[in-house]
Amino acid sequence: MSGHGHHLTEEEAAAIFEPPAWDERYSGAEKIWSGNPNPQLVAEVAGLTPGTALDVGCGEGGDVIWLARQGWRVTGADFSANGLARAARHAEEAGVADRTDWWQVDARAFTADGRSYDLVTSHFLHPPDGGMVEVTRRLAGAVAPGGHLLVVGHAPHEAFSHLSASQSRAMFVAEDLLPGLPDDFEALVVEQRPRTVTRDGVTVDIHDSTLFARRTS
DSSP states (O other): OOOOSSOOOHHHHHHHTSHHHHHHHTTSSSOSSOSOOOHHHHHHHTTSOOOEEEEETOTTSHHHHHHHHTTOEEEEEESOHHHHHHHHHHHHHHTOGGGEEEEEOOGGGOOOTTOOEEEEEEESOOOSTTTHHHHHHHHHTTEEEEEEEEEEEEOOOGGGTTSOHHHHHHOOOGGGGGGGSOTTEEEEEEEEEEEEEEETTEEEEEEEEEEEEEEOO
């Protein structure tokens, strides 16, 4: 989700959902994100036994690197080639390149293709017009029996009032994603979790929509 401080036209907003916008965003020299793992990932995964993991929408690789440091073998997936290249460099610098690999794929067209993972995660993917339900269904297809799925996104909030209508519609609460869970999944966490963030010098309280589920068979 873009952090632009001005109101976007619908045409500008539509472009944000596509790879070229993110390739451009990742083409500069500076980091876009903090490099720290997302807090809900740490909260839910810290107690799991490390195995194989897939992080879809991995961006610069902060979550991938954190998981690798915890002992996971991690595949970072993103639709931005520039983002993946940057993530691979960060993994090399962090000393975990041997525990990571990379996959260029658009979450909206993602299919497991026979691959399965003990953990599948996605943070702050916001495809337009409620598309995250279908993405959740696609991600669930990559979870191994007994494995876990963690999907986190922005809940609608007044802090995002500058966003376009399509961007606002892309946000969700955790309950919205439940139709995307197959029958052999048990929902363990379905909630909006408060978090304080500072953007452009302004501190606001937002909520992370958090769905954490386990495949039972």
